[in-house]
Every structure is written in C-alpha cells, then in structure tokens.
Amino acid sequence: MLPSLFINHGAPTLALVETDYTRFLKETGQRFTPQAIVMFSAHWEEGVTTISFAEGPLETIYDFYGFPDALYQITYPAPGSPKLAERIEGLFQKAGIPTERDSKRGLDHGSWIFLKHMYPDANIPVVSVSVNPFLPNEEQYRIGEAIRGLGADNILVIGSGTTVHNFNYIKMGQQHPEQWAVEFDDWIVDKVEQRDVDSLVQYDRLAPYASRAVPRAEHFVPLFHAMGSSDPAASKPKVLYRGYEYGTFSYSCFEF
Template identity: 55%
Template sequence: MINSLFLCHGGPTLVIENNEYTNFLKELGEKTKPKAIVVFTAHWENKITTISSIDTCYEMIYDFYGFQEELYSIKYGAKGSPETASKIQQLLKSHGIESKLDTKRGLDHGVWDILYIMYPKANIPVIQVSINPYMAMNRQYDLGEAIKSLGEEDILVIGSGSTVHNLATVDWTAAEPVQWAIDFDNWLIEKVENNDKDALFSYQDLAPYAKRAIPREEHIVPLFIAMGSGQSNEPKLLHRSYAYGTLSYICFQF
C-alpha cells in the first residue's frame, strides 16, 4: 500500500498530453485506490496551514494564462471530505501546528492536473492543503510527520510540486533535458534514496545548481511534507523524465 507520494504536476498542458509521464500516472492511479486523497499543493500558499473542508464538488481554478482554450473547460468533479479535513486539523493540533479550515477555495491545477489523469472518475474524496514556502525544510518535514498516521487509514498523502522549477529556463522546443537540471536531480535522488535528511534540509547550500533549479521554494516544499508523512524507511524513486529542457517529472514513494 502506498501512503505517501511526491508528484511533479508539470504544466497545465499535462492533462492533454500523451507521454511517458502521463502513462506512468495512469498506471499509478490504477494500482493505488485510497479512501481519500490529501494534496499539499505548491499553488496554494498561506502562512497558516489551511485545509479545504467542503462536502460538495470543488469549483475549478484555472491558475494559468495564455494556454490552449480546451484547458479552461476541463472539469474535475471531485468532492471534499470535512471529516478527513477535521482529522488532519486535529493531528496537526496534537503536534502544536496551527491550522485552519477553508470552505470556499476551489481546486488549483497543482491538484487537478495530476488527479485528472490518475483518477479520471473523480470518485475519491480530495482534501487540498496549502503550503508555506518560507518555513524551514525541517519544519516542512515535521508537518508531514504530524499526519503520518493517515496512511494507516488508507488515506493517500500527495505532495504536488516540482524538483526543478525555473520557468525562465523552460525551452518549449527542447527535445532533451539540460545537464544542470539532471545534475541537481541526481543529487536530490541520491539523498532521498539514502534518507539523508540533514543534507536535504540544507539542499540550497549543498546541491549543485540549487539556486537555478529552485529560485523560489514553493514547488519543492511538498517534497519534504510528503517525505515526513511516509511510513517507509526506504524511499523509492518511481519515475523520472523531463519536458521542455528543464521541467522535471519525478515521483517518489515514501
């Protein structure tokens, strides 16, 4: 049973693409059927951890501009779960972590971009959670660890972000990944697989090309939350591929 994942959600066009990564996501969804899905999304930032708590279908948030018209008509009719949202809040409270519930916000593309591919029937409750990119990485890990017990209830935690996320370096015509992005991911993968948390918490100082790969930390924060919420002592790289030169599609199981 998989209880914690880190997934790269890529660009909004992922939902209409057919490639190695989308095929992987489809297969992963077919193998993993949780009772509920909790997604920490890089596209929702808040100083206080905020948890979606609705019992109806989510509204859609199209938080991108200038893409194909068909992307703005995509619907993902997942419902929320106030019961699970409350459970998350209680777990965080028991670990001294402040949080609040939200009953209005819709799903952003950091959530529906991957779930649309993995679970197209939208028949699994989804709980969307915000991230705070200004919090230290060890505290991100602690936040994930606070909800670790969700895995025992067959609730899947997903950190949705990206390992290399620098839109200024994206090349829409590139056929192969650039070397510096590969070098950064090589370092990251080695440290994750060796469970070297000390090095990972200081990745900005230790990893090659860290500042270029992650100029702002909101997209890598979900990795540390997913890592903390995992129940395995042997993290596993499930997938690795690239698009547009520097956009990495990486999936870890924790």
C-alpha cells in the same frame, strides 16, 4: 498501507495530452485505490497552514491564462471530506502546528491536472492543505510528519510540485535535459533513496545548482510534506518516474 507520493503536476496542457508521463500517472492510479487523498499543492500558498473543509463537488480552479480553450472546459468535481479535514486539523494541533480552515477551496491546477489522469472518475474525496515556502525546511518536514500514519487507513498523501522549476532557464522545444538540472536531480535522488533527511533539509546549501533549480521553494517543499508523512519503517523511498521537458523542467516523482 499506502505510501506517500511526490508527483509532478506538469504544465496545464498535461491534461490534454497522452505521453509517457501521463501513461505513468494512469498506471500509478491503478496501483493505488485510496479512500481519500490529502493534497499539498505548490499552487496553494498561505502564511498559516490552511485546510480545505469544502464538502464538494469541489470547484475546478483555472489558475492560469493564455492556454487553449479546451482546458477551461475540463472539470474535476471530486468530493471533499470535512470529516477527514477535521482529523488532519486535530493532528496538526496535536503537533503544535497552527491551522486555519477554508470552507470553499477547490482544486487548483497543481491538483486536478494529474488527478484527471490518475483517477479520471473524480470519485475519491480530496482534502487540500496549503504550503508556505518561507518556512524552514525542517518545519516543512515536520508538517508532513504531523499527519504520519494516514496511509495505514488507506489515505493517500500527495505532495504536488517539482524538483527543478525555473522559467528563466526553460528551453522551449528542447527534449534533452541540461546537465546542471540532471546534476541537481541526481543529488536529490541520492538523498531521497537514502532517506537522508539531514542533507535534504540543507539542499539549498549542499545540492549543486540549488539556487538555479529552486529559485523559489513553493514547488519543492511538497516533497518534504510527502516524505515526512510516510513511515520510515514501512518501505524504502524510491524513484517512480524521471524525465525532463523544455530542457530543465523535471518530472521526477517519488514514492515514500
């Protein structure tokens, strides 16, 4: 039985470095050997929940600019899985969640940057599912809930985003975190560990500094997808990693 994970994909340059965080990613990949991965990436937004039916090798999408040339030479040609995509589509439809298909979608940097560290051989099929940051938080959780049970079939569900993500408050070169970012994450960690879904779906009203930490929800909602997809009876949610870069950029990761 695999858990679901919320993983911080970091900046694109994460693919080029070795740090405590990339070592954590490598160790996490060694802990779990899924037969397939379902990925909710903050960097694929659609108005209707869209599922990638691409067969692969999946295109490596360089959805960023102004970075070192070496980044654009990296490829992550993981296979897709139309069969798994069709299963996911059926689960969403059963839950009354409208879906669309994308036959060409590859892996954006919210996916391949950290998968490169977790599963460097790129031999595990990946099915991407889009996010819609404008849906109510309760609906975000329900999207994850619709595919609950995939872990029992050795399928790893990953929500890729970050808890604190506001470029207006980044402090380049600063390694110690700003207190407000820590206080927001403290609140999130507490509610996650308690699996307090009722409070979490109201984080934008209840959590300290919520509007500063999450000015736009696309990087936060994958947490709901991952949490919703996990079995509450299987294990207790826990923090896998916690750290900060640039003063406010959170690397908090969770296992559900």
